[in-house]
Amino acid sequence: MHAYRSHTCAQLTKDNVGETVRLSGWVHRVRDHGGILFIDLRDTYGVTQVLCDPDSAAFADVEKVRSEWCIRIDGEVKARDPELVNPKLPTGEIEVFVRDIEVLGAAKELPLMVFGDQEYPEETRLKYRYLDLRRDVMQDSMKMRSDVVRSMRTRMWDNGFREFQTPIITASSPEGARDFLVPSRLHPGKFYALPQAPQQFKQLIMVSGYDKYFQIAPCFRDEDPRADRSPTDFYQLDMEMSFVTQQDVFDTISPVLAGVFQEFGNGRKVDAPNEWPQISYRDSALWYGTDKPDLRNPIKMQVVSEHFAGSGFAIFAKLLEQEGTEIRAIPAPTGGSRKFCDRMNAFAQKEGLPGMGYIFWRETDGQMEAAGPLAKNIGPERTEAIRQQLGLGVGDAAFFLGGKPATFEKVAGKARTVIGDELGLTDKDRFAFAWIVDFPIYEKDEETGAIDFEHNPFSMPQGGMDALLGDPLEVKGYQYDLACNGYELVSGAIRNHKPEIMIKAFELAGYGEEEVKNRFGALFNAFHYGAPPHGGCAAGIDRIVMLLADQSNIREVMMFPMNQRAEDLMMNAPSDPANEQLRELSLRIIPQDD
Missing domain, CATH: 3.30.1360.30 (GAD-like domain)
Structure with missing residues (x-):
């Protein structure tokens, strides 16, 4: 017999009655019924009821176990009395009489209970996340997250996309948030950055001739936390295509997302993609007071x-x-x-x-x-x-x-x-999608009167170069978001792939040609070597799973999230570096004035 188990805690049925089996898992709860000890033994697959009475040689050891001890038991499968059958469990027709037990991992007094639906402070839940993750609701959410990612991958491959990985250590690039900087040991005084998104790399993949790219991409942004946003890192379904229009992007990603929501939406209505309205940014603000309207x-x-x-x-x-x-x-x-x-x-x-x-x-x-x-x-x-x-x-x-x-x-x-x-x-029993289009590229600072980018600076302006010769505040981009139930799920654009338009677009926002070449040299240079028209988008995986799991806080669907202050209470991050680490990186910490 296997060292730890012959079956999982979800496999045994009436067909196994009379067999000697071995199970391993966690003690979900212990019940004493007149001297007979019942244990709900749990693993990631399910629960099996095991029992022991004083006639068993293992009884004295079974008496010692407590909640969340990790144990291995050997025993005999028996049929439950008809009146004791639990139809809610796949294993509800049987129970296992314990003949032998081994404690694989004892547990101290628990800081939070795994069994039941008790509420605990977020600080406790995040500090002991490995216990919090054992709870049924968290197990279900994390399994759903994994299944959603698998489904996305399958659907993208089925659409002719290939998955490519882009660098995690790269150069700083403005994506609308602050970078996480990484000091270089080999180049003292210089810094890498963690990518806010694979934006430039995926465009360069298109210039390289690969036509259809996707990636389940980690992104890093030093942002202020919100209930629907992580303050440090998140994952997105990132995609890019060559020789496409805005509508081509919609027609590609919409069925992927609709399929995911139909597959994991627990029966809630999902409108067909061809019914998703396209609403201009200005109309959305007028009609709904936001660019991510809830059309339910x-x-x-x-x-x-x-x-x-x-x-x-x-x-x-x-x-x-x-x-x-x-x-x-x-x-x-x-x-x-x-x-x-x-x-x-x-x-x-x-x-x-x-x-x-x-x-x-x-x-x-x-x-x-x-x-x-x-x-x-x-x-x-x-x-x-x-x-x-x-x-x-x-x-x-x-x-x-x-x-x-x-x-x-x-x-x-x-x-x-x-x-x-x-x-x-x-209508709470529905996922209502809408494409928000025609975003303005520029905005005006009310105090200084300066023109700056309002949205993605890499977008192709509608009308091309001619549009940039008029009033900048009237220029719209081929930029788009997909809203669902009041959340932004997707953001994307048809890219500006012509260097002369790129220079003019940045010039209107106060960036000189040399600064553009210095900050975006790879893209600028690549666009001089036969760049195809291209566009794409990115869908926020964490936020999608949050909606599917019917949660209002994104931390409920992330395995190891930070708290509201961007702290990892479990791993004690951020932490103070050792002096030798600072010396190796040629860094010195200067205390900030209060």
């Missing part, structure tokens, strides 16, 4: 400025006299009660705004009536025009925010989400 929520915001211009509501009327201002309405079907309207007004105040104006429609003496302070101020004609524009009726409401969109858009987006959730309008 049907609410679409609208501009209603014309109904308040010159109206009796002085706050909005005067606001609209200022350049660049507008009034937006958030429809709230079924939200037509003063209590709900007051609650949403309080929400806006918590978000730092003075409040949110509102109108709600009710029936009075058989007639529809508009109610609320705004309705009284602007009069029935304007109120009716707003109702008709928004398509609302009795029992509905609308909320209003005004000013320069940049000052209230984010709060409007949050309000839309809250309204959809509280009124039960958001």
